[in-house]
Amino acid sequence: MKKINLxxxxxxxxxxxxxxxxxxxxxxxxxxxxxxFSSNEYxxxxxxxxxxxxxxxDGRAKIYIVHENGKRALIQFLKKDEFIGELxxxxxxxxIKDVVAINDCACLAVPLVSSKEHxxxxxxxxxxxxKYLGDKLLKRTDHxxxxxxxxxxxxxxxxxxxxxHDECFQKKHTETAEYVGGSYRHLLYTLNQFHEDGLLEKxxxxxxxINKEKLERLSSKKD
Amino acid sequence: MKKINLxxxxxxxxxxxxxxxxxxxxxxxxxxxxxxFSSNEYxxxxxxxxxxxxxxxDGRAKIYIVHENGKRALIQFLKKDEFIGELxxxxxxxxIKDVVAINDCACLAVPLVSSKEHxxxxxxxxxxxxKYLGDKLLKRTDHxxxxxxxxxxxxxxxxxxxxxHDECFQKKHTETAEYVGGSYRHLLYTLNQFHEDGLLEKxxxxxxxINKEKLERLSSKKD
DNA sequence: ACCTCAATATGAGATATCTCCTATTATTAT
DNA sequence: ATAATAATAGGAGATATCTCATATTGAGGT
Numbered sequence: 001m002k003k004i005n006l007x008x009x010x011x012x013x014x015x016x017x018x019x020x021x022x023x024x025x026x027x028x029x030x031x032x033x034x035x036x037f038s039s040n041e042y043x044x045x046x047x048x049x050x051x052x053x054x055x056x057x058d059g060r061a062k063i064y065i066v067h068e069n070g071k072r073a074l075i076q077f078l079k080k081d082e083f084i085g086e087l088x089x090x091x092x093x094x095x096i097k098d099v100v101a102i103n104d105c106a107c108l109a110v111p112l113v114s115s116k117e118h119x120x121x122x123x124x125x126x127x128x129x130x131k132y133l134g135d136k137l138l139k140r141t142d143h144x145x146x147x148x149x150x151x152x153x154x155x156x157x158x159x160x161x162x163x164x165h166d167e168c169f170q171k172k173h174t175e176t177a178e179y180v181g182g183s184y185r186h187l188l189y190t191l192n193q194f195h196e197d198g199l200l201e202k203x204x205x206x207x208x209x210i211n212k213e214k215l216e217r218l219s220s221k222k223d
Numbered sequence: 224m225k226k227i228n229l230x231x232x233x234x235x236x237x238x239x240x241x242x243x244x245x246x247x248x249x250x251x252x253x254x255x256x257x258x259x260f261s262s263n264e265y266x267x268x269x270x271x272x273x274x275x276x277x278x279x280x281d282g283r284a285k286i287y288i289v290h291e292n293g294k295r296a297l298i299q300f301l302k303k304d305e306f307i308g309e310l311x312x313x314x315x316x317x318x319i320k321d322v323v324a325i326n327d328c329a330c331l332a333v334p335l336v337s338s339k340e341h342x343x344x345x346x347x348x349x350x351x352x353x354k355y356l357g358d359k360l361l362k363r364t365d366h367x368x369x370x371x372x373x374x375x376x377x378x379x380x381x382x383x384x385x386x387x388h389d390e391c392f393q394k395k396h397t398e399t400a401e402y403v404g405g406s407y408r409h410l411l412y413t414l415n416q417f418h419e420d421g422l423l424e425k426x427x428x429x430x431x432x433i434n435k436e437k438l439e440r441l442s443s444k445k446d
Numbered sequence: 447a448c449c450t451c452a453a454t455a456t457g458a459g460a461t462a463t464c465t466c467c468t469a470t471t472a473t474t475a476t
Numbered sequence: 477a478t479a480a481t482a483a484t485a486g487g488a489g490a491t492a493t494c495t496c497a498t499a500t501t502g503a504g505g506t
Contacts, residue, residue, distance in 0.1 A: 065368050073368050090357045126349040131313045133356040137363065138315060144367030145288045145296050148404050151492070174453065181371050186493055188455065205454080205502095220291050374462070397483065409463055411485065428472095428484080 001041065004034040006108075016057050019081075020108055023055070025122050028115045035109045037061075037101040044085055044099040052109040053119075054084035059105030062175075064098040072098065074178040076140060083132060088112055089119065152182045153190050157199075157219035160209070170206040224264065227257040229331075239280050242304075243331055246278070248345045251338045258332045260284075260324040267308055267322040275332040276342075277307035282328030285398075287321040295321065297401040299363060306355060311335055312342065375405045376413050380422075380442035383432070393429040 006029065010017040021029065035054070037043050044050060046066040061078040078084065084099050089112065110119075119125050146155055159180050160169045177187040191207065194200045199215050200207045209215060229252065233240040243252065258277070260266050267273060269289040283302050287295040298320075301307065307322050312335065333342075342348050369378055382403050383392045400410040414430065417423045422438050423430045432438060 065364065067368065067372050073371055075364065075368065087357050087361065090354045092357060092361060120350055121346060123344060123346055123349060126346065126353055127313075127343055130349060130353050130356060133353060133360060134310050134313045134315055137356060137360045138310065140360065140364055140367070141288065141298065144363075144370065145290065145298065147367065147371055149290055149296055153492090172453070173455095182492095183494055184454090185456085185495080189493085192456095376462090395483070396485095405462095406464055407484090408465080408486085412463085415486090 002036040003109075004036060006033050009034040009106075013057075020055070020057075023125070023128060024108075024110065025118060025125065028110060028118050028122075031114050032108055032110045035107045037105045037107065039101055039103050041101045041105075042098060043101055043105070043107065044095065044097065046096060046098045048095065050085040050088040050095055050112065052111055053086060053089055053115070054107040054109055056080055056082050056084060057106045057108055060102040061105055062100055062102055062179075064100065066096055066098060072178075073181070074175065076136075076143070077102075077179075085112075086129070086132070089116060089129075147181050152180065152186060153193065154219060155180045156182075156187070156190055156194075157215050160200075160207075161212075161215060161219055164209060167209045167212070168206055169200070169209065225259040226332075227259060229256050232257045232329075236280075243278070243280075246348065246351060247331075247333065248341060248348065251333060251341050251345075254337050255331055255333045258330045260328045260330065262324055262326050264324045264328075265321060266324055266328070266330065267318065267320065269319060269321045271318065273308040273311040273318055273335065275334055276309060276312055276338070277330040277332055279303055279305050279307060280329045280331055283325040284328055285323055285325055287323065289319055289321060295401075296404070297398065299359075299366070300325075300402075308335075309352070309355070312339060312352075370404050375403065375409060376416065377442060378403045379405075379410070379413055379417075380438050383423075383430075384435075384438060384442055387432060390432040390435070391429055392423070392432065 024032070034057075035043075035052075037059075043054065043061060046064075056078055058080060061084070062074055063076045063078060064072040065075050066072050078099070084107065085095075088095070119129075146158065150158075156176075159176065163169060163171055173184060173187055177184045180187070182190075191200065191202075194207075194215075195202060197214075199209070199211050199218070201210045202208075247255070257280075258266075258275075260282075266277065266284060269287075279301055281303060283300060284307070285297055286299045286301065288298050289295050301322070307330065308318075311318070342352075369381065373381075379399075382399065386392060386394055396407060396410055400407045403410070405413075414423065414425075417430075417438075418425060420437075422432070422434050422441070424433045425431075
């Protein structure tokens with residue numbers, strides 16, 4: 001993790017800095033700085049107290065929840081403009097999540113101890129914040145109800161369509177399995193199934209969608 | 224559904240009315256009234272626009288999410304002091320949930336059209352509201368990660384322990400199955416299993432916990 | 447260049463869970 | 477009260493998904 005002065009950062013990323021200014025009151029920004037995390041680095045660690053409210057400015061990250069039985073579940077991907085550690089702002093109990101950078105990430109870091117009071121009295125911030133929480137609630141609910149009501153193959157189809165770029169799907173299988181909610185073994189089995197059913201074509205380690213329509217039907221139907 | 228004047232209600236339920244006054248600004252309460260719903264009545268219906276922000280004052284209700292494939296999933300139970308329709312306050316898209324009264328319910332109804340602006344500018348309300356959303360987010364995440372990482376029998380054990388009163392568990396099986404996330408058939412099978420394993424005793428339509436310790440172990444372990 | 451660890455691949459067998467069917471009881475509505 | 481509907485109960489068979497074992501390939505570190 002590398003700290004960078006906010007002003008230095010602002011000079012190079014004017015647009016992003018403008019956005020930040022709209023989200024946070026000036027007094028709070030005075031206390032803030034930039035954190036850079038490299039790929040696979042932990043941004044927040046299970047069981048450790050959260051000192052900062054992070055706003056993801058660049059890069060992608062993933063949230064794991066850590067269970068009592070030691071197992072982890074990948075519950076959400078984070079991208080630009082999403083918060084990390086935001087629940088500490090409203091006095092939630094222990095942190096039970098790991099947040100890990102997927103690629104190199106830049107975050108705005110706001111020290112909670114000195115800025116909490118200030119943020120909670122800023123109506124504009126609170127309004128945006130509520131909106132953000134509501135949105136996150138919906139997204140997470142969606143994700144999980146999908147888990148519950150659709151089978152693995154349906155969920156996988158949906159996921160591939162979400163992730164795909166130019167008909168191409170390439171993502172670490174371990175990560176896919178964790179997010180879609182199944183075992184690695186079963187993921188492989190299902191990918192082969194998709195191949196046999198003429199949905200995907202495999203080239204090296206990439207998969208290409210060759211029947212998008214069918215994949216879409218599979219993603220939303222039970223059949 | 225039966226509407227009641229807020230003042231009439233206030234006379235009979237002084238304590239509750241005091242709580243309400245702490246949650247909502249006066250100007251907003253002027254527009255509000257009380258709604259009574261009877262058991263099994265729909266408080267909010269899938270696909271219909273939400274006109275009111277409800278605060279549950281008495282009774283219990285349940286939230287279903289309605290899927291594209293027509294299936295419903297019971298995702299949360301609501302009790303006193305929980306909001307209904309709160310996401311409309313922050314401009315969420317279509318309503319995809321049914322909310323159904325479990326027993327007779329009394330709700331405070333705040334008309335969104337006239338009060339929205341007001342609420343979103345009230346710092347105390349916003350603060351409470353953020354907290355509420357954060358809490359709901361955590362609860363729901365917990366519920367669902369349980370779903371994903373534990374088997375039906377573990378989830379059922381946990382649920383029984385949550386619901387149980389005086390070692391007695393009685394709840395509609397249909398509802399239990401929907402919430403715990405399994406088929407009715409499998410619930411029956413698992414309850415019999417619990418009986419054979421000396422965890423529960425069945426008397427008529429009630430189940431009694433006869434080995435709580437073992438049930439607790441089952442609820443949090445994978446074994 | 448070599449070693450190590452993570453990721454990819456696949457087989458075989460076990461089991462958790464589902465679907466469909468059919469009765470028997472409660473509850474609710476007419 | 478009687479019909480209609482929902483809840484309880486369990487049988488039989490299918491399958492979605494898991495666990496464990498093992499081999500190969502790729503990437504990062506020294």
